[in-house]
Amino acid sequence: MINAMTSLPWLHDHFIQSVSALKRFSGAQSILCLGDLDIGRFEFIEALSGWLLCEHPGDQMCGACRSCHLLLNQAHPDLCCIGGVEPQGLVKIDSIRKMIAVMQKTPAVSQRRVAVIHAANHLNQASNHALLKTLEEPEGTGIFILAADTFEDVLSTLRSRCRVIRLSAHFNSDQALDWLQLKAGINLEAARSYLVMADSLPLRALYYAQDSSIQVLMEHLLIWPVMSGHAWNEALKDCSLLDLIHLCQVLALDAIKAQELECSSVWATFHSNWMVWLSRSYRLNCLYHAVVHLKSLKQHVSSHVTLNHSAVLERLRYIWLDAWICEENAFD
Numbered sequence: 001m002i003n004a005m006t007s008l009p010w011l012h013d014h015f016i017q018s019v020s021a022l023k024r025f026s027g028a029q030s031i032l033c034l035g036d037l038d039i040g041r042f043e044f045i046e047a048l049s050g051w052l053l054c055e056h057p058g059d060q061m062c063g064a065c066r067s068c069h070l071l072l073n074q075a076h077p078d079l080c081c082i083g084g085v086e087p088q089g090l091v092k093i094d095s096i097r098k099m100i101a102v103m104q105k106t107p108a109v110s111q112r113r114v115a116v117i118h119a120a121n122h123l124n125q126a127s128n129h130a131l132l133k134t135l136e137e138p139e140g141t142g143i144f145i146l147a148a149d150t151f152e153d154v155l156s157t158l159r160s161r162c163r164v165i166r167l168s169a170h171f172n173s174d175q176a177l178d179w180l181q182l183k184a185g186i187n188l189e190a191a192r193s194y195l196v197m198a199d200s201l202p203l204r205a206l207y208y209a210q211d212s213s214i215q216v217l218m219e220h221l222l223i224w225p226v227m228s229g230h231a232w233n234e235a236l237k238d239c240s241l242l243d244l245i246h247l248c249q250v251l252a253l254d255a256i257k258a259q260e261l262e263c264s265s266v267w268a269t270f271h272s273n274w275m276v277w278l279s280r281s282y283r284l285n286c287l288y289h290a291v292v293h294l295k296s297l298k299q300h301v302s303s304h305v306t307l308n309h310s311a312v313l314e315r316l317r318y319i320w321l322d323a324w325i326c327e328e329n330a331f332d
Protein backbone atom coordinates (compact mmCIF):
# COMPACT_ATOMS: atom_id res chain seq x y z
CA MET A 1 0.00 0.00 0.00
CA ILE A 2 1.14 3.51 -0.72
CA ASN A 3 0.09 6.04 1.89
CA ALA A 4 -0.44 8.82 -0.59
CA MET A 5 -0.99 11.48 2.02
CA THR A 6 2.24 10.91 4.00
CA SER A 7 3.73 13.94 2.34
CA LEU A 8 0.65 16.07 3.14
CA PRO A 9 -0.50 14.70 6.53
CA TRP A 10 -3.21 17.33 7.12
CA LEU A 11 -5.09 15.83 4.16
CA HIS A 12 -4.93 12.26 5.45
CA ASP A 13 -8.38 12.35 7.10
CA HIS A 14 -9.90 14.05 4.05
CA PHE A 15 -8.53 11.26 1.91
CA ILE A 16 -9.81 8.43 4.09
CA GLN A 17 -13.27 10.02 4.32
CA SER A 18 -13.46 10.63 0.57
CA VAL A 19 -12.40 7.08 -0.21
CA SER A 20 -14.92 5.53 2.17
CA ALA A 21 -17.71 7.65 0.64
CA LEU A 22 -16.66 6.62 -2.87
CA LYS A 23 -16.55 2.94 -1.92
CA ARG A 24 -20.30 3.02 -1.33
CA PHE A 25 -21.04 3.90 -4.97
CA SER A 26 -19.86 2.13 -8.05
CA GLY A 27 -21.53 4.03 -10.90
CA ALA A 28 -20.57 7.18 -12.78
CA GLN A 29 -19.92 10.12 -10.53
CA SER A 30 -18.75 13.68 -10.48
CA ILE A 31 -16.59 15.09 -7.73
CA LEU A 32 -15.88 18.73 -7.04
CA CYS A 33 -12.69 19.17 -5.07
CA LEU A 34 -12.44 22.60 -3.44
CA GLY A 35 -9.41 24.20 -1.88
CA ASP A 36 -6.36 26.26 -2.72
CA LEU A 37 -3.49 24.64 -4.61
CA ASP A 38 -1.32 25.47 -1.60
CA ILE A 39 -3.40 23.22 0.62
CA GLY A 40 -2.19 20.37 -1.62
CA ARG A 41 -5.21 20.12 -3.92
CA PHE A 42 -3.23 18.92 -6.93
CA GLU A 43 -1.48 16.16 -4.95
CA PHE A 44 -4.77 15.15 -3.30
CA ILE A 45 -6.48 14.73 -6.67
CA GLU A 46 -3.52 12.74 -8.01
CA ALA A 47 -3.81 10.40 -5.03
CA LEU A 48 -7.58 10.09 -5.39
CA SER A 49 -7.28 9.36 -9.12
CA GLY A 50 -4.65 6.72 -8.30
CA TRP A 51 -6.99 5.06 -5.84
CA LEU A 52 -9.92 5.14 -8.30
CA LEU A 53 -7.79 3.49 -11.00
CA CYS A 54 -5.96 0.95 -8.79
CA GLU A 55 -6.84 -2.70 -9.42
CA HIS A 56 -6.56 -3.67 -5.73
CA PRO A 57 -7.44 -0.56 -3.75
CA GLY A 58 -7.79 -0.75 0.02
CA ASP A 59 -7.85 2.55 1.86
CA GLN A 60 -4.98 3.58 -0.42
CA MET A 61 -3.78 2.65 -3.90
CA CYS A 62 -1.83 -0.63 -3.77
CA GLY A 63 1.28 0.71 -5.52
CA ALA A 64 1.99 -2.70 -7.06
CA CYS A 65 -0.63 -3.39 -9.74
CA ARG A 66 -0.31 -2.58 -13.45
CA SER A 67 -2.52 0.47 -13.05
CA CYS A 68 -0.42 1.86 -10.21
CA HIS A 69 2.78 1.34 -12.23
CA LEU A 70 1.31 3.09 -15.25
CA LEU A 71 0.20 5.95 -13.05
CA LEU A 72 3.58 6.34 -11.38
CA ASN A 73 5.11 6.50 -14.88
CA GLN A 74 2.49 9.08 -15.85
CA ALA A 75 1.32 6.84 -18.67
CA HIS A 76 -2.11 5.65 -17.57
CA PRO A 77 -4.42 5.36 -20.59
CA ASP A 78 -7.57 5.66 -18.46
CA LEU A 79 -6.62 8.95 -16.87
CA CYS A 80 -7.42 12.11 -18.78
CA CYS A 81 -6.37 15.48 -17.30
CA ILE A 82 -6.85 19.07 -18.32
CA GLY A 83 -4.52 21.56 -16.64
CA GLY A 84 -2.06 21.06 -13.84
CA VAL A 85 -0.32 22.96 -11.07
CA GLU A 86 0.55 25.91 -13.29
CA PRO A 87 -2.01 28.64 -14.04
CA GLN A 88 -3.63 28.30 -17.42
CA GLY A 89 -5.94 30.13 -19.80
CA LEU A 90 -9.58 29.35 -20.47
CA VAL A 91 -10.44 25.70 -21.10
CA LYS A 92 -11.76 25.53 -24.64
CA ILE A 93 -14.66 23.44 -25.85
CA ASP A 94 -12.37 21.27 -28.02
CA SER A 95 -10.47 20.00 -24.98
CA ILE A 96 -13.73 19.19 -23.19
CA ARG A 97 -15.18 17.43 -26.24
CA LYS A 98 -12.03 15.34 -26.57
CA MET A 99 -12.18 14.47 -22.88
CA ILE A 100 -15.84 13.45 -23.07
CA ALA A 101 -15.17 11.27 -26.13
CA VAL A 102 -12.33 9.46 -24.33
CA MET A 103 -14.52 8.95 -21.26
CA GLN A 104 -17.15 7.18 -23.35
CA LYS A 105 -14.71 4.46 -24.39
CA THR A 106 -14.27 1.22 -22.48
CA PRO A 107 -11.39 1.50 -19.97
CA ALA A 108 -8.11 0.06 -21.25
CA VAL A 109 -6.61 -1.13 -17.96
CA SER A 110 -8.69 -0.16 -14.94
CA GLN A 111 -12.28 -0.71 -13.90
CA ARG A 112 -13.16 2.82 -14.91
CA ARG A 113 -11.86 5.95 -16.56
CA VAL A 114 -11.07 9.10 -14.60
CA ALA A 115 -11.19 12.63 -16.01
CA VAL A 116 -9.69 15.54 -14.09
CA ILE A 117 -10.24 19.23 -14.78
CA HIS A 118 -7.68 20.94 -12.54
CA ALA A 119 -9.11 24.44 -12.91
CA ALA A 120 -12.89 24.24 -13.33
CA ASN A 121 -13.03 28.02 -12.82
CA HIS A 122 -11.34 28.37 -16.20
CA LEU A 123 -14.08 26.66 -18.20
CA ASN A 124 -15.58 29.01 -20.76
CA GLN A 125 -19.32 29.12 -21.38
CA ALA A 126 -19.35 26.52 -24.17
CA SER A 127 -17.12 24.17 -22.16
CA ASN A 128 -19.33 24.53 -19.11
CA HIS A 129 -22.37 23.69 -21.21
CA ALA A 130 -20.81 20.62 -22.83
CA LEU A 131 -19.60 19.31 -19.50
CA LEU A 132 -22.96 19.93 -17.83
CA LYS A 133 -24.73 17.80 -20.44
CA THR A 134 -22.37 14.93 -19.68
CA LEU A 135 -22.68 15.25 -15.92
CA GLU A 136 -26.46 15.43 -16.16
CA GLU A 137 -26.65 12.12 -17.99
CA PRO A 138 -23.79 10.06 -16.57
CA GLU A 139 -23.04 6.79 -18.32
CA GLY A 140 -20.95 3.78 -17.39
CA THR A 141 -18.49 4.00 -14.54
CA GLY A 142 -16.40 7.04 -15.48
CA ILE A 143 -15.59 9.57 -12.80
CA PHE A 144 -15.12 13.28 -13.43
CA ILE A 145 -13.10 15.25 -10.88
CA LEU A 146 -13.43 19.01 -11.08
CA ALA A 147 -11.21 21.27 -9.02
CA ALA A 148 -11.43 24.91 -8.02
CA ASP A 149 -10.42 27.27 -5.22
CA THR A 150 -13.92 28.02 -3.96
CA PHE A 151 -17.52 26.93 -4.43
CA GLU A 152 -18.36 30.23 -6.14
CA ASP A 153 -15.70 29.63 -8.80
CA VAL A 154 -17.81 26.90 -10.36
CA LEU A 155 -21.08 27.32 -12.25
CA SER A 156 -23.99 26.54 -9.92
CA THR A 157 -25.62 24.07 -12.33
CA LEU A 158 -22.32 22.23 -12.60
CA ARG A 159 -21.54 22.07 -8.89
CA SER A 160 -25.06 20.85 -8.06
CA ARG A 161 -24.21 17.68 -10.02
CA CYS A 162 -21.11 16.99 -7.95
CA ARG A 163 -20.18 15.38 -4.69
CA VAL A 164 -18.16 18.08 -2.94
CA ILE A 165 -14.86 17.49 -1.15
CA ARG A 166 -13.55 20.54 0.74
CA LEU A 167 -9.87 20.53 1.59
CA SER A 168 -8.75 22.58 4.54
CA ALA A 169 -6.21 22.87 7.32
CA HIS A 170 -6.35 24.94 10.49
CA PHE A 171 -3.68 27.40 11.56
CA ASN A 172 -3.44 25.29 14.71
CA SER A 173 -3.45 21.94 12.93
CA ASP A 174 -0.92 19.69 14.72
CA GLN A 175 -0.27 17.75 11.53
CA ALA A 176 0.45 20.89 9.51
CA LEU A 177 2.56 22.44 12.28
CA ASP A 178 4.65 19.28 12.80
CA TRP A 179 5.19 18.99 9.06
CA LEU A 180 6.17 22.64 8.73
CA GLN A 181 8.64 22.51 11.61
CA LEU A 182 10.31 19.47 10.12
CA LYS A 183 10.39 20.73 6.52
CA ALA A 184 11.54 24.26 7.28
CA GLY A 185 13.66 23.45 10.33
CA ILE A 186 11.88 26.01 12.51
CA ASN A 187 10.33 25.94 15.98
CA LEU A 188 6.64 25.64 16.81
CA GLU A 189 6.13 29.35 17.39
CA ALA A 190 7.62 30.25 14.03
CA ALA A 191 5.66 27.49 12.29
CA ARG A 192 2.42 28.83 13.74
CA SER A 193 3.24 32.36 12.59
CA TYR A 194 4.00 31.23 9.06
CA LEU A 195 0.82 29.18 8.92
CA VAL A 196 -1.24 32.18 10.03
CA MET A 197 0.58 34.34 7.50
CA ALA A 198 -0.25 31.82 4.79
CA ASP A 199 -3.99 31.70 5.58
CA SER A 200 -3.57 28.17 6.95
CA LEU A 201 -2.16 26.88 3.66
CA PRO A 202 0.79 24.66 4.65
CA LEU A 203 2.53 24.62 1.24
CA ARG A 204 2.47 28.40 1.09
CA ALA A 205 3.65 28.61 4.70
CA LEU A 206 6.65 26.49 3.75
CA TYR A 207 7.42 28.79 0.84
CA TYR A 208 7.21 31.83 3.12
CA ALA A 209 9.47 30.17 5.69
CA GLN A 210 12.09 29.17 3.13
CA ASP A 211 12.10 32.00 0.63
CA SER A 212 14.48 34.78 1.63
CA SER A 213 12.75 37.26 -0.70
CA ILE A 214 9.69 37.10 1.58
CA GLN A 215 11.82 38.24 4.54
CA VAL A 216 13.08 41.10 2.38
CA LEU A 217 9.53 42.12 1.45
CA MET A 218 8.55 42.12 5.11
CA GLU A 219 11.48 44.37 6.00
CA HIS A 220 10.51 46.81 3.26
CA LEU A 221 6.92 46.96 4.37
CA LEU A 222 8.06 47.80 7.87
CA ILE A 223 10.45 50.58 6.93
CA TRP A 224 8.42 52.28 4.18
CA PRO A 225 8.12 55.67 5.91
CA VAL A 226 11.84 56.25 5.57
CA MET A 227 11.78 55.20 1.93
CA SER A 228 11.03 57.61 -0.87
CA GLY A 229 8.64 56.51 -3.61
CA HIS A 230 11.67 56.03 -5.82
CA ALA A 231 13.46 53.83 -3.29
CA TRP A 232 10.30 51.80 -2.78
CA ASN A 233 9.94 51.21 -6.53
CA GLU A 234 13.62 50.33 -6.87
CA ALA A 235 13.65 47.90 -3.95
CA LEU A 236 10.51 46.10 -5.07
CA LYS A 237 10.85 46.23 -8.83
CA ASP A 238 11.33 42.47 -9.21
CA CYS A 239 9.15 41.24 -6.38
CA SER A 240 6.00 39.16 -6.67
CA LEU A 241 3.12 41.63 -6.47
CA LEU A 242 0.75 39.00 -5.15
CA ASP A 243 3.13 38.11 -2.33
CA LEU A 244 3.63 41.76 -1.50
CA ILE A 245 -0.10 42.53 -1.41
CA HIS A 246 -0.73 39.43 0.64
CA LEU A 247 1.90 40.45 3.20
CA CYS A 248 0.27 43.88 3.50
CA GLN A 249 -3.04 42.13 4.18
CA VAL A 250 -1.45 39.87 6.77
CA LEU A 251 0.20 42.77 8.58
CA ALA A 252 -2.89 44.97 8.47
CA LEU A 253 -5.08 42.17 9.82
CA ASP A 254 -2.50 41.44 12.49
CA ALA A 255 -2.59 45.07 13.62
CA ILE A 256 -6.40 45.11 13.63
CA LYS A 257 -6.54 41.93 15.64
CA ALA A 258 -3.90 43.13 18.09
CA GLN A 259 -5.83 46.33 18.78
CA GLU A 260 -9.39 44.99 18.67
CA LEU A 261 -8.82 41.88 20.70
CA GLU A 262 -6.00 43.38 22.72
CA CYS A 263 -4.01 40.28 21.99
CA SER A 264 -0.38 39.99 21.06
CA SER A 265 0.74 40.38 17.49
CA VAL A 266 1.81 37.29 15.60
CA TRP A 267 4.63 39.22 13.92
CA ALA A 268 6.04 41.29 16.72
CA THR A 269 8.24 38.46 17.93
CA PHE A 270 9.97 38.23 14.58
CA HIS A 271 10.18 41.86 13.58
CA SER A 272 11.07 44.43 16.17
CA ASN A 273 10.13 47.15 13.67
CA TRP A 274 6.62 45.82 13.63
CA MET A 275 6.43 46.19 17.40
CA VAL A 276 7.32 49.86 16.94
CA TRP A 277 4.53 50.29 14.39
CA LEU A 278 2.00 48.60 16.58
CA SER A 279 2.87 50.90 19.46
CA ARG A 280 1.95 53.94 17.36
CA SER A 281 -1.55 55.27 17.65
CA TYR A 282 -3.19 54.19 14.44
CA ARG A 283 -6.83 54.34 13.56
CA LEU A 284 -8.66 51.10 13.05
CA ASN A 285 -10.97 52.52 10.38
CA CYS A 286 -7.95 53.42 8.23
CA LEU A 287 -6.67 49.88 8.48
CA TYR A 288 -10.08 48.44 7.64
CA HIS A 289 -10.20 50.75 4.67
CA ALA A 290 -6.79 49.53 3.56
CA VAL A 291 -7.83 45.89 3.90
CA VAL A 292 -10.76 46.49 1.54
CA HIS A 293 -8.49 48.25 -0.98
CA LEU A 294 -5.87 45.53 -0.74
CA LYS A 295 -8.49 42.89 -1.42
CA SER A 296 -9.64 44.57 -4.61
CA LEU A 297 -6.05 45.22 -5.70
CA LYS A 298 -5.25 41.55 -5.16
CA GLN A 299 -8.21 40.47 -7.31
CA HIS A 300 -7.11 42.92 -9.97
CA VAL A 301 -3.53 41.66 -9.98
CA SER A 302 -4.47 37.97 -9.96
CA SER A 303 -6.88 38.34 -12.87
CA HIS A 304 -4.52 40.25 -15.18
CA VAL A 305 -1.54 38.59 -16.76
CA THR A 306 0.14 41.80 -17.92
CA LEU A 307 0.02 44.74 -15.54
CA ASN A 308 2.40 47.63 -15.18
CA HIS A 309 4.47 46.54 -12.20
CA SER A 310 5.49 50.02 -11.08
CA ALA A 311 1.92 51.34 -11.38
CA VAL A 312 0.72 48.59 -9.06
CA LEU A 313 3.62 49.29 -6.69
CA GLU A 314 2.70 52.95 -6.60
CA ARG A 315 -0.94 52.15 -5.88
CA LEU A 316 0.10 49.72 -3.16
CA ARG A 317 2.39 52.29 -1.58
CA TYR A 318 -0.51 54.72 -1.31
CA ILE A 319 -2.80 52.12 0.20
CA TRP A 320 -0.10 51.14 2.70
CA LEU A 321 0.66 54.76 3.59
CA ASP A 322 -3.04 55.44 3.93
CA ALA A 323 -3.39 52.55 6.34
CA TRP A 324 -1.07 54.20 8.83
CA ILE A 325 -1.35 57.91 8.21
CA CYS A 326 -4.91 59.08 7.92
CA GLU A 327 -4.32 62.80 7.47
CA GLU A 328 -5.21 64.45 4.19
CA ASN A 329 -1.61 65.47 3.59
CA ALA A 330 -0.30 61.94 3.75
CA PHE A 331 0.32 61.83 0.02
CA ASP A 332 2.04 65.19 -0.33
Ligand SMILES: [Zn+2]
Nearest residue numbers: 054062065068
Ligand atom coordinates in the same frame (compact mmCIF):
# COMPACT_ATOMS: atom_id res chain seq x y z
ZN1 LIG B 1 -2.77 -0.62 -7.54
